[in-house]
Amino acid sequence: MKVTQEKLDKSQIGLEIEITPEITKQKYEQVIRNLSGTVNIPGFRKGKVPRQILLQRLGVTRIKAAALEELIPDGIEEAVKQEAISAIGQPRLLSTFDDLIKNYEPGQPLTISAAVDVEPEINLAQYTGLEAKAEEIKYDPTRVDDVLDKERQEMATLVPVEGRAAQIGDIAVVDFKGVIVKAEGEDETAETTPIPGGEATDFQVELQEDKFIPGFVSGMVGMNPGETREIPAQFPDPYANEDLAGKPAIFTVTLKEIKEKELPELNDDFAQEVSEFETLEQLRASLEERYQKEAQNQTKANQQEALLAELLKHVEVDLPTTLIEQEIDAMLTQTAMKLSQQGLDVKKLFTQDIIPQLRERSQPEAIERLKRSLSIQEIGKRESIKVTAEEVAARVKELLEEYADEDIDQNRLQSVVENELLTEKIIDWLLANSSVELVPQGSLSPAKEPEAEAQSTEEATASLE
Known part of the structure; x- marks a missing residue:
C-alpha cells in the first residue's frame, strides 16, 4: 500500500x-x-x-x-x-x-x-528564568477569634428580656405582614399588593441588619413588647425573586417578645464541647496552625498560578480537535458529578439544547488547561523529572487510610497520585528556576468578597464539630 x-x-x-x-x-x-x-x-x-x-x-x-x-x-x-x-x-x-x-x-x-x-508538538520558547508577581496571603489571627465567637453564638441560650426596648443583637419574636407599596409616579388609586410569603406568626428574627431586607431590622429597634409598627423597607436589586427586586414595601410588625443570647464562657469546658481538644489553649493552637498553613498554601498556590500564567505566554502549541473535545468532555462530566452530589437533577440541567452551548463556552478554558498540562509534561521530559514508586506508594497508602470506609479503585488511585506528584515536582522545579515576587494581598486583584470570608469561617467552624 x-x-x-x-x-x-x-x-x-x-x-x-x-x-x-x-x-x-x-x-x-x-x-x-x-x-x-x-x-x-x-x-x-x-x-x-x-x-x-x-x-x-x-x-x-x-x-x-x-x-x-x-x-x-x-x-x-x-x-x-x-x-x-x-x-x-x-x-x-x-x-x-x-x-x-x-x-x-x-x-x-x-x-x-x-x-x-x-499528539501536538510543544514549542517552549522559554521556561526558566521566568518573572512574575503573586499576592502573599498573611496569616490573620482574628480568624481564630471569629471562629470561636461564631461557635459561641451557635451554642448560645436564649433568655427572655423584660423592662427594655429591642436593640441590635436581640432575638425578637414577631408577627408581621408585608405589602408592596406604590412607587413614586404610580397610580395613587392602585391598591397595595401583598408580598407572596411575606407574613408570619411567632417569627423569630435576630436583630442584625444582614438578617433581613434593608430597613426591616432597623425599624424594629426601640420597639417594646406588645407594640405594633409600620416599618418601611426596600427589597434589594438584584433579588432572588425578580418580581420583588428594588420594590418598596411596608411591613406591619407586632413585637411579642424579646430575647437575648447568653453565650457560654470561653474556657476549657467550651473547647471540650466543640472539639476533640481538652483545653482552650490546645484548640487555639490547632486553629492557629491550620490558618497559618492555609495562608502558606494559598501563597504557594498564588505563586504557582502566576508562574503558569507567565509560562503560557512563551508556549506555542497547535491543539488537535480530539484533545480539545476530550478535555471538554472531562470538564462537563466533572461539573455533572458535582451537581449530582448536591442533589440536583443533571438530566434537567444538561438538556440536548443546552449541551452544545455548554461545550462552546467551555472551549477557552479547555484549551488553557490543555496548554498548561502539556507544557508541564514537556518540561518534565526535557528535565528528566520523575517520581519514584516509593513516593507513589506512600501517598496511596496515606489516602487509603484516610478514606478507609470508601470503595476505591486502587489502580485508578495510583495513576491519579502518580500524575499529581509528578505535576507537583515539575511546578516546584519551575518555581526554583524562576523568580516570583510576593506582593501584598489585594494589590493584583480585588479584595476577597465578604461572603467568601464568611463561608471560609463557616467551614472552619463546621470542622470543629
Whole structure:
C-alpha cells in the first residue's frame, strides 16, 4: 500500500492512501458473493442468482458503495499501522463518498484522502528564568477569634428580656405582614399588593441588619413588647425573586417578645464541647496552625498560578480537535458529578439544547488547561523529572487510610497520585528556576468578597464539630 503523509494544521497528519488493484477487485467480488447469498430475487434461490441479474437489480453504484464501506476504514487503519502513526481519536475521511464511488473501478488502484489527529508538538520558547508577581496571603489571627465567637453564638441560650426596648443583637419574636407599596409616579388609586410569603406568626428574627431586607431590622429597634409598627423597607436589586427586586414595601410588625443570647464562657469546658481538644489553649493552637498553613498554601498556590500564567505566554502549541473535545468532555462530566452530589437533577440541567452551548463556552478554558498540562509534561521530559514508586506508594497508602470506609479503585488511585506528584515536582522545579515576587494581598486583584470570608469561617467552624 502506497501512503503519502502531509502535515496539516491542528496537529493533524493528512494521508493519501493508494489501495492496490488486487484489493479493490477482491473487495468488490466479495461484496457480490455476500449479496448473492442474502438478496431475495423472485425466480431464483438464494446463492443461485446469476451475476448479471444481481448487477441489474441492485445496480453497480450500490455494490460499489457497499464495498467502499469496508475498503475505507480498512485502508485507513492499515495505513496508520504501516506508517507507525500514533493517532489519537478517530481518523476523518477527507475524500467525499460521491467522488470515491465515481473513481472506484474494481481492479484499478483507488486513492483515499484522510486525516488523523496526533499528539501536538510543544514549542517552549522559554521556561526558566521566568518573572512574575503573586499576592502573599498573611496569616490573620482574628480568624481564630471569629471562629470561636461564631461557635459561641451557635451554642448560645436564649433568655427572655423584660423592662427594655429591642436593640441590635436581640432575638425578637414577631408577627408581621408585608405589602408592596406604590412607587413614586404610580397610580395613587392602585391598591397595595401583598408580598407572596411575606407574613408570619411567632417569627423569630435576630436583630442584625444582614438578617433581613434593608430597613426591616432597623425599624424594629426601640420597639417594646406588645407594640405594633409600620416599618418601611426596600427589597434589594438584584433579588432572588425578580418580581420583588428594588420594590418598596411596608411591613406591619407586632413585637411579642424579646430575647437575648447568653453565650457560654470561653474556657476549657467550651473547647471540650466543640472539639476533640481538652483545653482552650490546645484548640487555639490547632486553629492557629491550620490558618497559618492555609495562608502558606494559598501563597504557594498564588505563586504557582502566576508562574503558569507567565509560562503560557512563551508556549506555542497547535491543539488537535480530539484533545480539545476530550478535555471538554472531562470538564462537563466533572461539573455533572458535582451537581449530582448536591442533589440536583443533571438530566434537567444538561438538556440536548443546552449541551452544545455548554461545550462552546467551555472551549477557552479547555484549551488553557490543555496548554498548561502539556507544557508541564514537556518540561518534565526535557528535565528528566520523575517520581519514584516509593513516593507513589506512600501517598496511596496515606489516602487509603484516610478514606478507609470508601470503595476505591486502587489502580485508578495510583495513576491519579502518580500524575499529581509528578505535576507537583515539575511546578516546584519551575518555581526554583524562576523568580516570583510576593506582593501584598489585594494589590493584583480585588479584595476577597465578604461572603467568601464568611463561608471560609463557616467551614472552619463546621470542622470543629
